[in-house]
Amino acid sequence: MSAIGRISAATLCALGLAAPGAADAADSLAVRFAAVLTETSPTAVVKDAFVLIDGDRIRAVVPATTPLAPNTRLIDLRPLTGMPGLIDVHVHITFYWDQQPATRPWKELGAHSPAVTVYLAQENARRTLESGVTSVRDLGAYEGTSFAMRELIARGAMVGPRLFVAGCGLHITDDPLGRGFNPFRNGPDSDPCRADGVAEVERAARQQLAAGADWVKLFASTGGDENDVSSFQTFSYDEIKAATEVAHRAGKRIAVHAYGPEAARDAVRAGVDSIEHAIDLDDATLREMARRGTVYVPTVDHNRYYVEHRADFGYDQAFVDQLNAFIARNMKTLRRAIELHVKIAMGSDAVFTGFGENTRELDWFVKAGMTPAQALASATAIGAELLDKPKEIGSIAPGAYADLIAVDGDPLQDFAAIHRVRWVMKAGQVVVDRGAHAEQQR
Numbered sequence: 001m002s003a004i005g006r007i008s009a010a011t012l013c014a015l016g017l018a019a020p021g022a023a024d025a026a027d028s029l030a031v032r033f034a035a036v037l038t039e040t041s042p043t044a045v046v047k048d049a050f051v052l053i054d055g056d057r058i059r060a061v062v063p064a065t066t067p068l069a070p071n072t073r074l075i076d077l078r079p080l081t082g083m084p085g086l087i088d089v090h091v092h093i094t095f096y097w098d099q100q101p102a103t104r105p106w107k108e109l110g111a112h113s114p115a116v117t118v119y120l121a122q123e124n125a126r127r128t129l130e131s132g133v134t135s136v137r138d139l140g141a142y143e144g145t146s147f148a149m150r151e152l153i154a155r156g157a158m159v160g161p162r163l164f165v166a167g168c169g170l171h172i173t174d175d176p177l178g179r180g181f182n183p184f185r186n187g188p189d190s191d192p193c194r195a196d197g198v199a200e201v202e203r204a205a206r207q208q209l210a211a212g213a214d215w216v217k218l219f220a221s222t223g224g225d226e227n228d229v230s231s232f233q234t235f236s237y238d239e240i241k242a243a244t245e246v247a248h249r250a251g252k253r254i255a256v257h258a259y260g261p262e263a264a265r266d267a268v269r270a271g272v273d274s275i276e277h278a279i280d281l282d283d284a285t286l287r288e289m290a291r292r293g294t295v296y297v298p299t300v301d302h303n304r305y306y307v308e309h310r311a312d313f314g315y316d317q318a319f320v321d322q323l324n325a326f327i328a329r330n331m332k333t334l335r336r337a338i339e340l341h342v343k344i345a346m347g348s349d350a351v352f353t354g355f356g357e358n359t360r361e362l363d364w365f366v367k368a369g370m371t372p373a374q375a376l377a378s379a380t381a382i383g384a385e386l387l388d389k390p391k392e393i394g395s396i397a398p399g400a401y402a403d404l405i406a407v408d409g410d411p412l413q414d415f416a417a418i419h420r421v422r423w424v425m426k427a428g429q430v431v432v433d434r435g436a437h438a439e440q441q442r
Helices: 009-014 112-119 122-130 147-156 200-209 238-248 261-270 283-292 301-308 316-341 358-365 372-380 381-386 415-417
Strands: 028-039 045-054 058-064 073-075 080-085 086-091 133-138 160-167 215-219 253-257 275-278 296-297 404-406 421-426 427-435 438-442
Touching: 009 215, 009 381, 073 372, 080 381, 086 296, 112 122, 112 147, 112 301, 122 133, 122 427, 133 147, 133 381, 147 160, 200 215, 215 238, 238 261, 253 283, 261 283, 283 316, 296 301, 296 381, 301 316, 316 358, 358 372, 358 415, 372 381, 372 415
Parallel strands: 028 073, 028 080, 086 133, 133 160, 215 253, 253 275, 275 296
Antiparallel strands: 028 045, 045 058, 073 438, 080 404, 404 421, 421 427
16 A cells, blocks of 8 residues: 555545545556646647556656556546646745634744644645645744654655755844744744854754755845845855855755845855845846856745735735835846846745645746746756756656646646646645546556
8 A cells, every 4th residue: 555545535535635546456557638748848748648657656658549558547637738746945834824813823833832733734735735736845844843744744644745844944143033943832042043153053054954954944134034024144155155065065955045135145155056035136146046056936926925915914004015015126136037047946935824825926937027838847847956856856757756737728828727726646646636537447
């Protein structure tokens, strides 16, 4: 029995997810689509095709006229379009808000024990899958909750996207953005990610890697917390460089939170792997990012989310105006990054009730000048490259994980189709099914 098969069908149905089918018993599985975007360019479209799957991996993409072997299980998803499972490289999947009266999302952080938080945050994981996202990079969580969720999903004890996690984010003493601890439960001196100076940065980075982090996350500027769109640089170049060297020596990668141009400039010089959020980047910095292959994760849409949910957060009009101004500057930077051929990856920065809206970030990319194919690549091939998994996720190719989604329409022609996800498979198991298919044994 597969790992996900250990979850009861009743539990999956209660979550609105599809129960695993009979793929374990059949010799092989074929999924038929009206068209398959094996990658994300118009030249990679295969009309009326089977995706052949063995276990959790893709064997081949073949024309639907190809005879299927006896006992092949067939899932017919025509007239839907097949695509690789999408990748969101910036989320906080254990940031959960129960929406109880008289509560605010940011105040909910740390309100529950880690075990309760992980259990409740299953809703965030479910909604992420429903948006077509099958892999995510989590860039910050309280008290190891993202580690726990990663393990539970990998063991098949919880349904959710494949997780790559950073633990808590490194931050200086007077900018407590790391959210790696609960000061009410653990005490103000227990934060493992608080660091000042090169030696402490090295210690904190090593400690997160020792705890099992796939990535190091570092807050190189202010901005991004409740009621804060400032961009003051916090860590120096030498401190950023120290964290980068620790990560790279360990064979890991580093993501840097930088709301402003100064922190981003030093982070790029230090050799980090991705820059999150940054606005007002000058052309020299953008050209250096393009030269080095530094990935830009602009996270434009997360401020749209805050504006639309201003009442939930208690934001006044003055702060909403600041958020809208940040969006405008974010878009200006994004346009220049596109023009200068910087690698750009989709990161929603989803928190609280924002899960399920992950792919709305792609709409901003198209508005900024990307073609639909380029926007889709930011959520597939580029995300896979950033996560150092280019042969395993982000494409429909032999040997890759069988992470597939089916959308209503052709997103290369009608980009809104990316938001009409009808069916999702992760590692060969159907995890979302909105009644999209007919199934039979061949």
